[in-house]
Amino acid sequence: MTHAADPRNGGEASTERVPAYRCGKPATVSGSQPMPLPRAGPQAATMGVIVLATDGSEAAGAALEEAIALARETGDTLAVITVWRALQDDFGLVFPPGAPLEALLDAERLHAEATLAGAVARAGEEGVEVEARLAAGDPATMICAFADEVGARLIAMGTRGHGHVVSVFVGSVSAAVVKQARRPVMIVPAPAARRPVHARRAVAAR
Numbered sequence: 053m054t055h056a057a058d059p060r061n062g063g064e065a066s067t068e069r070v071p072a073y074r075c076g077k078p079a080t081v082s083g084s085q086p087m088p089l090p091r092a093g094p095q096a097a098t099m100g101v102i103v104l105a106t107d108g109s110e111a112a113g114a115a116l117e118e119a120i121a122l123a124r125e126t127g128d129t130l131a132v133i134t135v136w137r138a139l140q141d142d143f144g145l146v147f148p149p150g151a152p153l154e155a156l157l158d159a160e161r162l163h164a165e166a167t168l169a170g171a172v173a174r175a176g177e178e179g180v181e182v183e184a185r186l187a188a189g190d191p192a193t194m195i196c197a198f199a200d201e202v203g204a205r206l207i208a209m210g211t212r213g214h215g216h217v218v219s220v221f222v223g224s225v226s227a228a229v230v231k232q233a234r235r236p237v238m239i240v241p242a243p244a245a246r247r248p249v250h251a252r253r254a255v256a257a258r
Contacts, residue, residue, distance in 0.1 A: 111210025192228035
């Protein structure tokens, strides 16, 4: 089921700080050290929820695939969320001069709905159980609040997702999520940004 949040209202999130790390391949962020997410078989007794934040960018797509793979191995439910800030050009949509405010808001919402639906459909193709949330507001706040609400054991999201859209996950949002989140965060770079396997290593974000 998809739920929508009023753009005028914000969610609550933890202010607990977790050091941020960038890596050449996906890794979780927990405490002061990056660590791989423990993987289990599909019948794992500790099935839970993985939150996937997507804005439709290339990096978000890479995060989606990683989250799907983890959900298939652990039997976890994938909770997908798309968040946008009204009239902040988060999706890079082009509008004609003088377009009515209502038309702009509708176009952004339709784009967000399509982005969310695409991610849900992709997860469904892989047989992963999915729930979805559509929200307007501060991305980091809404993502962390959603993760708290569903009791997620991991938040997965992309970073530096340059492409045909202006991604809201270009570093500032992913960093804010890491700072606010009360659970591990897996930051996935866009495929083009990943280093060769032999050169990959986790480094502290600066």
